[in-house]
Amino acid sequence: MTDVASWDREHVWHPYAATPADVHVVTGAKDVRITLQDGRELIDGMSSWWAAIHGYNHPLLNQALTDQVGTMAHVMFGGLTHEPAARLARTLADLTGLPKVFFADSGSVSVEVAIKMALQYGRPRGRRRLMTVKGGYHGDTFGAMAVCDPVNGMHHLFTGALPVHVFASLPPRELSDAYLDELTVTVGAHARELAAIIVEPVVQGAGGMRFYHPAYLRRLRELADEHDILLIADEIATGFGRTGELLGCDHAGIRPDIMCLGKALTGGYLSLAATLCTERVAEGIGVLMHGPTFMGNPLATAVAQASLDLLAARPWREEVRGIEAGLTEGLAEAAGLAAVKEVRVLGAIGVIETREPVDVRRVQDVAMARGVWLRPFNRLIYAMPPYSITPGDLAAVTGAMVAAAQAL
Ligand SMILES: *Cc1c(COP(=O)(O)O)cnc(C)c1O
Numbered sequence: 001m002t003d004v005a006s007w008d009r010e011h012v013w014h015p016y017a018a019t020p021a022d023v024h025v026v027t028g029a030k031d032v033r034i035t036l037q038d039g040r041e042l043i044d045g046m047s048s049w050w051a052a053i054h055g056y057n058h059p060l061l062n063q064a065l066t067d068q069v070g071t072m073a074h075v076m077f078g079g080l081t082h083e084p085a086a087r088l089a090r091t092l093a094d095l096t097g098l099p100k101v102f103f104a105d106s107g108s109v110s111v112e113v114a115i116k117m118a119l120q121y122g123r124p125r126g127r128r129r130l131m132t133v134k135g136g137y138h139g140d141t142f143g144a145m146a147v148c149d150p151v152n153g154m155h156h157l158f159t160g161a162l163p164v165h166v167f168a169s170l171p172p173r174e175l176s177d178a179y180l181d182e183l184t185v186t187v188g189a190h191a192r193e194l195a196a197i198i199v200e201p202v203v204q205g206a207g208g209m210r211f212y213h214p215a216y217l218r219r220l221r222e223l224a225d226e227h228d229i230l231l232i233a234d235e236i237a238t239g240f241g242r243t244g245e246l247l248g249c250d251h252a253g254i255r256p257d258i259m260c261l262g263k264a265l266t267g268g269y270l271s272l273a274a275t276l277c278t279e280r281v282a283e284g285i286g287v288l289m290h291g292p293t294f295m296g297n298p299l300a301t302a303v304a305q306a307s308l309d310l311l312a313a314r315p316w317r318e319e320v321r322g323i324e325a326g327l328t329e330g331l332a333e334a335a336g337l338a339a340v341k342e343v344r345v346l347g348a349i350g351v352i353e354t355r356e357p358v359d360v361r362r363v364q365d366v367a368m369a370r371g372v373w374l375r376p377f378n379r380l381i382y383a384m385p386p387y388s389i390t391p392g393d394l395a396a397v398t399g400a401m402v403a404a405a406q407a408l
Pocket of ligand 1: 109205234235263
């Protein structure tokens with residue numbers, strides 16, 4: 001037990017870190033709290049990277065998993081199917097209006113599948129490139145990495161190994177005719193080589209926690225239709241209510257041709273993602289050349305169904321609106337700090353953007369001293385708490401974020 005830290009130091013890679021990594025040992029998690037080996041309890045401001053929307057150790061999700069494990073943990077999906085996967089596909093098709101569902105094992109893989117769908121669909125017409133905007137994040141595998149922001153996505157480390165796609169500049173928060181024109185010109189200039197346009201709707205997550213005006217999404221939809229290009233919405237971070245609407249695309253009132261879902265899909269229990277598409281795209285593709293070993297895993301699809309049932313039953317719109325108000329109020333005082341460039345809130349996402357990159361460990365130490373878990377990166381101290389967080393715990397999260405910004 002006490003050896004966890006040393007075993008970890010000896011053997012384990014952690015996200016975006018050298019080995020050995022600077023980590024804390026967790027022994028349990030319940031509701032919005034993570035328990036550390038030394039007995040400390042931390043309120044989780046991160047929902048384990050957008051995933052644990054209902055909080056940890058939820059009795060209904062636990063029940064769904066234990067019921068399923070007693071029936072069947074896994075069978076191959078080639079030539080076989082089962083109720084958890086088929087039922088979840090129906091639920092996702094109803095939620096999104098996209099009837100064809102491909103189950104992938106992680107968000108990055110679902111983006112690879114979306115890109116593959118678009119390239120297979122566009123191939124007969126010679127459409128082999130993608131367009132996106134700067135500041136995006138779509139995952140860490142090579143196809144996904146090639147449409148991440150070239151600077152944040154560290155393209156220079158992989159020059160020569162990544163396909164080169166078309167990038168428009170950063171989408172602004174405010175409505176700008178000049179930016180709408182830029183999109184029109186960029187798409188027009190490359191229309192005959194573009195298979196798809198891929199964007200995160202309304203919120204750019206790991207690429208910089210930026211929010212942009214939904215009019216740009218509407219313009220991309222129009223341009224895609226005009227030039228017969230597919231629109232891929234990467235809803236992996238924005239899906240399932242996080243922005244205040246069920247899907248990020250709902251802010252713009254548009255439907256993409258292809259959509260990626262992940263992160264909160266299983267309520268933070270297991271790695272599962274999905275790539276959905278229209279009937280037209282599915283027909284145009286025919287045989288899709290992809291098939292993960294653990295595709296449609298019964299445990300993952302069963303717990304995802306339970307998480308979506310729970311979401312449908314909880315007043316998530318009011319909860320997210322309440323969190324939005326709590327974040328807005330709690331973070332307001334950071335806006336006046338010398339080290340702070342901007343404070344912004346959308347739905348259950350709260351961001352303090354600093355002028356200089358922050359010392360991650362220092363921010364975490366300040367937050368942990370106040371009983372809060374945060375994971376800042378670059379110039380961003382941010383939170384997206386579980387929807388079940390209480391106003392008191394939320395105030396602790398925003399208090400820790402402000403204190404961390406004050407300590408810079
Ligand atoms: C996290 C994320 C991904 C990658 O998902 P993984 O499950 O980490 O592979 C892709 N796109 C967006 C928008 C994300 O936020």
